[in-house]
Amino acid sequence: MSDVDTGLRNEEGIAAVIGVLRQRFGDQVQTGETLRAQHAHTTTYIAGQLPDAVIFPNSTDEIKTIVRACADHRVPVIPFGTGSSLEGHVNAPLGGISIDMARLDKVLEVNAEDLDCTVEPGVTREQLNTHLRDTGLFFPIDPGANASIGGMTATRASGTNAVRYGTMRENVMAVTAVTAAGEEIRTARRARKSSAGYDLTRLFVGSEGTLGVLTSVTLKLQGIPQAISGGVCPFPSVEAACNAVIMTIQMGIPVARIELLDALQMKACNAYSNLSNPESPSLFLEFHGTEAGVAEQASLFAEIAAECGGGEFLWTTNPERRTELWKARHNAYWASLQLRPGAKGLSTDVCVPISRLAECVVETQEDIAASGLIAPIVGHAGDGNFHVLVLIDTDIPAEVAAAEAFVGRLNTRALAMDGTCTGEHGIGQGKRRYLPLEMGEGVSVMRQIKQALDPMNIMNPGKIFSFND
Amino acid sequence: MSDVDTGLRNEEGIAAVIGVLRQRFGDQVQTGETLRAQHAHTTTYIAGQLPDAVIFPNSTDEIKTIVRACADHRVPVIPFGTGSSLEGHVNAPLGGISIDMARLDKVLEVNAEDLDCTVEPGVTREQLNTHLRDTGLFFPIDPGANASIGGMTATRASGTNAVRYGTMRENVMAVTAVTAAGEEIRTARRARKSSAGYDLTRLFVGSEGTLGVLTSVTLKLQGIPQAISGGVCPFPSVEAACNAVIMTIQMGIPVARIELLDALQMKACNAYSNLSNPESPSLFLEFHGTEAGVAEQASLFAEIAAECGGGEFLWTTNPERRTELWKARHNAYWASLQLRPGAKGLSTDVCVPISRLAECVVETQEDIAASGLIAPIVGHAGDGNFHVLVLIDTDIPAEVAAAEAFVGRLNTRALAMDGTCTGEHGIGQGKRRYLPLEMGEGVSVMRQIKQALDPMNIMNPGKIFSFND
Structure with a gap:
């Protein structure tokens, strides 16, 4: 990265705090290099930066004690869930203490009548849905990886069904967090809505560990739909597919998922899963509702697809057949990697207003071709959000540079279309x-908040903000 | 109110800033007492506290100039929309300059394909929907009054259809605001979702003018539903009605409105509108969707209502008949006032998890009876939110005291049920x-943010936070 981290390691403080924590927590504190390296693992080409110790707390009180010790010695605190974040969130550029939430894995309460639950930050989304299995409820947000709820909250995660159920922004009702001062706060009660003061919940959602350590998360849940229908439809062009998406949203069809795969991605999927889908831009859809409702939704979409020049819309309410139709989408990531065996996948994302999605994707495809990169595209089209997986050999500096330059142009392109860099x-x-x-002067306001709540910059330093701006 | 405002008026600064503004803005600055009193008008029994001047800016640049002048002289800035807020938001306890947004009433852009629009803060919700009439889109949030979009954003407003479409929290995509330093920031782009840094949009939504002056608001819009069905159903008790609400939400029926009126409110409505509804707790419902969908939703609710012991669920897709069925709900406020002609209505609201709604309403009814108050209840039951309109003679101190004590108990009750005071x-x-x-240590975090962004406390001082805590 060209963002040089010029912050300084506090060697003395780090040594002191490890001593204090060892005395208090014994072998809950680990300093072996392998374990530390696992905690600096990122799924990008960003180099790992190891924490000096990893600690496994058992309770909020222990987290308070850890944060207070780190505050006393001005040592960085890096919260760690499962390490599936994509932009170096768990790296420790100035060293410090990685707080691994693995033991904080309890579902604390499920309030079925209120459609909510409260979990410890280390609970993963799959674990939560397993726990909920007998309640008729589920937690919809699915970022792909089996991420922790704490990590998903911290990164404002979403995924394929955000178009229907929203992102973590809409689905976190409250958090408890230990602040940089070592105090625990609760950001909201369990009421569905509130006008009581500043929205601290939304401030912590997406704060990437820079304002405090999450100690519990209260989530909205959804009733498992009575019926699900799903299908896939090829289109002659990205524009045609995106037009179908826009009409679907405008008509208010409450589509649960509407995913765009570009031609290269479809080709990769056919090869990987031995399928024979048309190798043209395609939409994968899912509808949730009553039996009659999901059939009606699928029929309405079929009309729209035809109007937009789409090919045959294959859809079904049969679960096995649906899984079959969705196979290409389910295996898209692994299929992509096989486009260049041995390469590393650099996953990046942007999001634009849906009226600009086709233009943004097409320009990006042209950019990929002109750059000589191999990079299939998968989009959460209903939100205007898409991913590019750039397949590079990270041992070849010119490839890394080309990928970095491409990411830069992608972001500039999305911003020029009134979109976001992530x-x-x-x-x-x-x-x-x-x-x-993206934010202009807004970044100054973010920095003022960071400075006010974490004046010593011990909370996940070097994330969101560079040291040297 | 027993919250004594011990902040001090800055007489010298106020005189100076009025001089500066007069010189720059001429008769856009008004100091007549009648106009100032109108700008301190509140719809509660809270006494009006007049600003020293009212100014009518024509542009964001003018707002910047005004805020900078006020910052230079440490004079309070009070943004004013239509004055329909309910908790003294537009009062000027330390005097200062009320910024009336009446001239900032332009719809700046409508992006129909993206289902969004950007408006100046003085645009009212009715004005916006009139503007949108030919687009097939509408803005759903309806707090009752024809409030300004700026004011609705500042108070995190919602209303009857929040159960389906969310509150201002979910429907504001971005704002521009002039900060206490007189800089304009934009909190987000037009992408449907973003993980780029702190959620400044949600921080400004509900900040009640205490962090800056809103200069534009970007809103999500909805497609006008193809069909609407609506109806009304009486229940033998509040518990039975609330059970029907819980089952409706749990089943995932996407109800657009589900309003609870208690027996006293129904009685008032019958008298006022010459109706013959059963005078027992009743639910008023509305469903949005396709023709087939809204019929299916109404049928499903009818089954639920029967299961919960409800009376006949009268419903229709005919618009005139629907208006007829909803007449009691539409006129509820005016009907209430007629329960005690000449009395003033003190409107207060709390919100609890819906599993506690029946208990909270019933205890509140018992409290009302024990206090000798007349106070009908109307609830946005799907959210667990309800209003009590306490009818008092504000010239009788004992009545005001009884109402205040009642509001105190109501809030304590809601908080004890893990709800919110508003x-x-x-x-x-x-x-x-x-x-x-409600917030405990969370209030300290709110104060730290306020202090960081408005160190001189010139932005709507005395709101959210008391001076003397």
Whole structure:
């Protein structure tokens, strides 16, 4: 990265705090290099930056004790869920203490009548849905990885069904968090809505660990739909597919998922899963509702697709057949990697108003071709959000440079279309340089808040904001 | 109110700033007492506190100039929309300059394909919907009054259809605002979702003018539903009605409105509108969707109502007949006032998890009876939010005291049920004392943010936070 981290390691403080924590927590504190390296693992090409120790707390009180010790010695605190974030969020550029939430994995309460639950931050989304299995409820947000709820909250995650159910922004009702001063706060009660003061919940959602350590998250839940229908439809062009998306949204069809795969991605999927889908831009759809409702929704979409020049819309309410139709989408990531075996996938995302989605995707495809990169595109089209997986050999500096330059142009393009440099991955380290381009003076306001709540900059330093701006 | 405002008026600064503004803005600055009194008007029994001048800016640049002048002289700035807020939000306890947004009434852009629009803060919701009439789109949030979009944003307003479409929290995509330093910021782009940094949009939504002056608001819009069905159903008790609400939400029926009127309110409505509805707790419902969908939703609700012991559910898709069925709900406010002609209505609201709604309403009815008050209840039941309109003679101190004591118990009751002291009215001056009870240490975090962004406390001082805590 060209964002040089010029912050200084506080060697003395780090040594002191490890001593204090060891004395208090014994072998809950680990300093072995392998474990530390796992906690600096990122799924990007951003180099790992190891924390000096990893600690496994068992309770909020223990987190308070850890944060207070780190505050006393001005040592960085890096919260860690499952490490599936994509922009270097768990790196420790100045070292410090990684707080691994693995033991904080309890579902604290489920209020079925209120359609909500409260979980510890280390609970993963799959674990939560397993826990909910007998309640008739589910937690819809699905970013792909089996991420922790704490991590999903911290990065404002979303995924395929955000078009229907919203992102973590809409689905987190409250959090408890330990602030930089070592105090626990609760950001809201369990009421569905409130006009009581500043929206601290939304401030913590997406704050990437820079304002405090999450200790519990209260989530909205959804009733499992009575029926689900799903299908796939090819289109002659990205524009035609995007027009169908726009009409679907405008008509108010409450589509649960509407995913765009470009021609290269479809080709990769056919090869990987031995399928024979048309190798043209395609939409994968899912509808949730009553039996009659999901059939009606699918029929309405079929009309729209035909009007937009789409090919045959294959759809079904049969679960096995639906899984079959969605197979290409389900395996898209692994299929992509096989386009260039041995390469590393650099996953990046942007999000634009849906009226600009086709233009943004097409220009990006042209850019990919002109750059000589291999990079299939998958989009959460209903939100105007899409991912590019750039397949590079990270040992070849020219490839890394080409990929970086491409990401820069992609972000500039999205911003020029009134979009954002990240729809769901977050800023972390990887997108810090684009945030000021997107937010202008707004970044100063963010910095003022950060400074007010974490004056010593011990909370996940070097994320969202660079040290040297 | 027993929250004494011990902040001091800055007489010298106020005189100076009025001089500066007069010189720059001429008769856009008004100091007549009648006009100033109108700008301190509140719809509660909270006494008016007049600003020293009212100014009518024509542009964002003019707002910047005004705020900078006020900052230079440390003079309070009070943004004013239509004055329909309910908790003293537009009062000027330390005097200062009321900025009336009446001339900032332009719809700046409508992006029909993206289902969004951007408006100046003085645009009212009815004006916006009139403007949208030919687009097939509408803006759903309806707090009752024809409030300004700026004011609705500042108070995090909602209303009857929040259960389907969310509150201002979910429907504001971005704002521009002039900060206390006189800089304009934009909190987000037009992408449907973003993970880029702190959620400044949500921080400004509900900040009640205490962090800056809104200069534009970007809103989500909805497609006008193809069909609407609506109806009314009586229940033998509040519990039975609330059980029907819970089952409706749990089943995922996408009800657009589900309003609870208690027996006293139904009685008032019958008398006022010459109706013959059963005088028992009743639910008023509305469903939005396709022709087939709204019929299906109404049928499903009819089954639920029967299961919960409800009486006949009268419903229709005919617009005139629907208006007829909803007449009681539409006229509820005016009907209430006729329960005690000449009395003033003190409107207060709380919101609890819906599993506690019946208990909270019933205890509140018992409290009303024990207090000798006349106070019908109307609830946005799908959100667990309800209003009590306490009818008092504000010239009788004992009545005011009884009403205040009742409001105190109502808030304590809602908080004990993990609810909030205000679902949609905001804190303003009227609910400041309850915010610390609800938020605990969270209020300190709010204060730190306020202090960081408005160190001189010139932005609508005395709202959300008391001077003397």
